[in-house]
Amino acid sequence: MPSDTAVLVDPDTYVTGVPYEALARLRHRAAVVWVDEPDGPGFWAVLRHAEVRHVLRDAAVYSSHLGATQIQDPRDERALRFVRQMMLNQDPPEHSRLRGLLARAFTPRAVARLEDRIQAWAVELVEAAAGRAEVDFATDIAADLPLRTLAEIFGVPVEDRWLMYDWSNRVIGYQDREYATSARATATGSTEMARRALALRPRPDADGFLPDQRTREGMPDLYAYAHELGEHKRREPGEDVMSNLMREVDEDGGRVSVGEFENLFWLFAVAGNETLRNALPGGMIALMSHVDEYRRLLRNRELVGPAVEEMLRWWTPVMRFRRTATVDTELGGTRIRAGDKVVVWFSSANRDERVFSDPDRFDATRAAGEHLSFGHGPHYCIGAHLAKVQMRALFTALFDVLGEVEPAGKPVRLRSNFQNGIKHLPIRRRL
Known part of the structure; x- marks a missing residue:
């Protein structure tokens, strides 16, 4: 039988669920x-x-920059410079x-x-699903809301939004071959800018693998689209958030470069998309797994706000992040050497009995x-x-x-030890 630490790091573990007992x-x-x-x-x-919070707020000792924030080291110094x-x-x-x-x-x-x-979009998406006997909550409802929001933030034409869906699948789903090679965006109905990007989309190799998505060369379509969009925002800013960003000037008179x-754009299109896309089905699973709490919310909508916070704790979309120790130090009674990888495990901290009863x-x-x-300290999620x-x-909405819904089949989980992901979640209205 594999050890608890081996289970923790094995992406196959998560196809059946987060190993909470091992944690x-x-x-x-x-x-x-x-x-x-x-490897x-x-x-x-x-x-x-307590120790996770300590690591996250002390950037001087636990660096995001030194080795970046994924467990696996970038393949070479050039790749490290890029992600930095x-x-x-x-x-x-x-x-x-x-x-700032x-x-x-x-x-x-x-x-x-x-x-x-x-x-308005939330109501539209749920109403579109209301007439169907069964829907996939993950793909038919939850996937589109963050895409529409991100398109609005960036001023991306709404018809191009599914590009962001494909990009996040490729980056986050690198441990899941089906996810990594999926493609929902097509040239039909897309803008000229999107079609130019789609022409650069990498193809899987003979073994079904894509190039490293943590490199610029692995995401040529995303960077081509982002570059063209950034140049456009610089020339013709609109009313969106990213146009505002391109107007901003820092204390030294500098502006955001293209x-x-x-x-x-990479960060928002991937992290800002995938995290919420998994939090929403995770919240749905939480409700369907705790029917009494679900019905409590149906009776009292004032509990929706606290319930969302609890969904985020109970499901925890991003399971871990890495830091690198800059100096010899001690954490939780353990000696850590400069250069060691230090990985904070949110899925464990959010179920720590010292903080959360039951x-x-x-x-x-x-x-x-x-x-x-959403993290803690200087890297607390700006999109929280x-x-x-x-x-x-x-x-x-x-x-x-829809009122009360119930499972219409088993959820299909993402093979990943990073994102607590749901690929499919069939549901139906409870009669």
Whole structure:
């Protein structure tokens, strides 16, 4: 039988579910445990809530930049330099500059316009599904709302939005061959800009694998589209958030470069899309697994806000992120050397018995604010507010239009030890 740490790192584990029992045993043993890495030097897994928070807020000791934020090291120095350009893989002060400009671009007017449209889109998506005997909640309902929101943020023509769906599948689903090679966007009905990008889409090799999606060469279609869009925003800014960003000037008089825009586009199109696309079906599974809580929400819509926070804790879409120790240090009683990989495991911290009573139970009235699904510290997710707006809007629309639904088949999970993903979730209205 494989050890708990071997189970933790094996992507095949997650096809049947997150190994919460193994995480609980490891967490009981220590706050920090060593995990052997099949194709690498190994890493420290940080499993308890307090220690995860500590790592996330101390960027000076636990760097996002030094080795980037995925467990697997980039294949060479050139690949490392490339991923370090992304805001996700930067440390203060470079990270602070770009994040500050981006935060200012989310003006109250822009956010208010987004919230109004999100609510309308949520109702539209649920109503479109209402006349069908059975729907796939993951693909027919949940997938489109984050795409429409991201298209609005970037000023992307709505007909091009499924490009972002395909790009996130390729990046996040690299451990799942079906997901990584899926393609929903087509040239039919797309803009000229999208058609030019689609012509550059890489093809799988003889073994069915795509080039490394963490390199610029592996995503030529995304970067071609982002470059053309960024140049357009610079010349002809609109009313969207990214046009606001291109207007912003930092304290030194500098602006966001087109190259920085391209990397932000990658980050939002992938991370901003996939995380919410999995949080929504995860929330649906939480409700269908706890029918009494589901019916409680149907009776009292004021609980939708707290319930969304609990969905994010109970499901935890992004399961882990890496940091790299910059100096010799100690964490949770464990000595860590400079250069060691330190991986915070959100799926464990969000079920830490020291913080959450009866942590495996979904409780719509649980006090919000303790979960770490959006991170903590300088890298706290800048899109957290809009993600919660989308979740509240979609579940409110579902309660209003469909009422109570039930599973119409088994969910199909993503093969990934990074994203707690759902590829398919068939549901039907409970009669």
